[in-house]
Amino acid sequence: MNKPVEGFSKLTKDQKIDWLTANYTQDPENAKAVLHRYWNTDAKIQQLHDEFIENTITNYYLPFGIAPNFLINDKLYAIPMAIEESSVVAAASKAAKFWLSRGGFKTTILGTEKIGQVHFMYSGDTEKLTSFFESVKPKLIKEASSITQNMEKRGGGISHIELRDQTQKLTNYYQLHCTFETLDAMGANFINSCLESFAKTLKEEAQTFTAFTEEERNIEVVMSILSNYVPNCVVKAEVSCPVDEFKVSEQMSSRQFAEKMVRAVNIAKVEPYRAVTHNKGIMNGIDAVVLATGNDFRAIEAAAHAYAAKDGTYSSLTHAKIENDTFYFWIEIPLALGTVGGLTSLHPLVKLAMEILGKPSAKELMQIVAVAGLAQNFAAVRSLVTTGIQEGHMKMHLLNILNQLGANEAEKNTLIDHFKKNTATHSAVVEAFQKLRK
Secondary structure: OOOOOOOHHHOOHHHHHHHHHHHHOOOHHHHHHHHHHOOOOOHHHHHHHHOOOOOOOOOOOOOEEEEEEEEEOOEEEEEEEEOOOOOHHHHHHHHHHHHHOOOOEEEEEOOOOEEEEEEEEOOOOHHHHHHHHHHHHHHHHHHOHHHHHHHHHOOOEEEEEEEEEOOOOOOOEEEEEEEEEOOOEOOHHHHHHHHHHHHHHHHHHHOOOOOOOOOOOOOEEEEEEEEOOOOOOEEEEEEEEEHHHOOOEOOEOHHHHHHHHHHHHHHHHHOHHHHHHHHHHHHHHHHHHHHHOOOOHHHHHHHHHHHHOOOOOOOOOEEEEEEOOEEEEEEEEEOOOOOEOHHHHOOHHHHHHHHHOOOOOHHHHHHHHHHHHHHHHHHHHHHHHOOOHHHHHHHHHHHHHHHHHOOOHHHHHHHHHHOOOOOOOHHHHHHHHHHHHO
16 A cells, blocks of 8 residues: 655655656556656756646646637737647637638727735624725725835736625625736736735734724634636627628528527527537637646636626627628637736747737737637537537547557558548547558
8 A cells, every 4th residue: 555755845856756656656667768758858948847836757748739810900810729639729720711801800808907805704893894994995005015016117006995795695704805907917926915915904903993892803814815707807809791701611501600600609698508518619719828828727717617607697608699691709708817927937838929929918918818719619619500510520639549549650641531531430430440450
């Protein structure tokens, strides 16, 4: 039976690998070889990777692809995407090419407000707390000035601090609900530092507020933390074209295609089971760009899905309509992104991705990422209402299956040609491979 290890973080990388492979792998030497194979041959780059997180033993690589031909606000982009799923980059590229000749994508920033909260417990009179808050509010801002001064010079900082009574949800629960502008930084460290300063000042000033009883002075700060839900840090991306220019196949008229697209989106609006998969497809595009640009895809995912449920039921993040013989397709989505700080200035591929995108501001990156999500969703829904999702996906997945089967290059080429004309299900690929081998 494996035993716990003491002081694992203090071991060297080689010692960590020796312990791990000896205790948790069947073939330690092979496991070591795999781990070493993914080390970067440049020692400085490897050290950089080692220091991104704790207990690093190797690197985990994802494909870094490019989806070209994105026309966004009349500017042409090639969008970097880091993702492992077959067909995502191809689908985004196909959608970009489709809309390139139809005016491209248009985007609008609807807001850039970030949110943080100080959560605290107070068991006294609410009117007294409100009076205390109004008196202490200027000092909350003043005491945080050493944190905010550089951000304020660039045009950002604290936007608003509000006392919220949440006692109807939880006994004695109140919060300072705070909003911030963080410009090109995602702003997590800035916001959290401000919040911790607010909490400290709140507790200290309560001790000398004369209207409080001794018990009321004992405000208990539970935690101070930013929120990844940013319903006022939102971008809109959209496409449109006349219905009669919406031709995609000989089997379906432009009008039929446009109507089926609208119906498909409307189903995702009212049916949560469909909406989850619908939105997952959107996040295929969004997460891939977020990862490639060194941003936090978990935060983006959490905010997007919360926003999809903001009206009480989980629903589609995209919208579609036909109006005055024009097809409209759009998305509104919260995206708290940064183009300075974090990995954006450290990871060589992230820096290259930013360069490929023209070194965008945070607002520009919001627009690019939203477009990637809209394009991905258009491509997916287009496939669903025409040929079905599997035809294109399985052809892109074909190489994965052939690699699993151990096909050599000649076999791959033969089977790729074969499945250009035949349906590529997993069982069909296995059968064709076995037949070819015989």
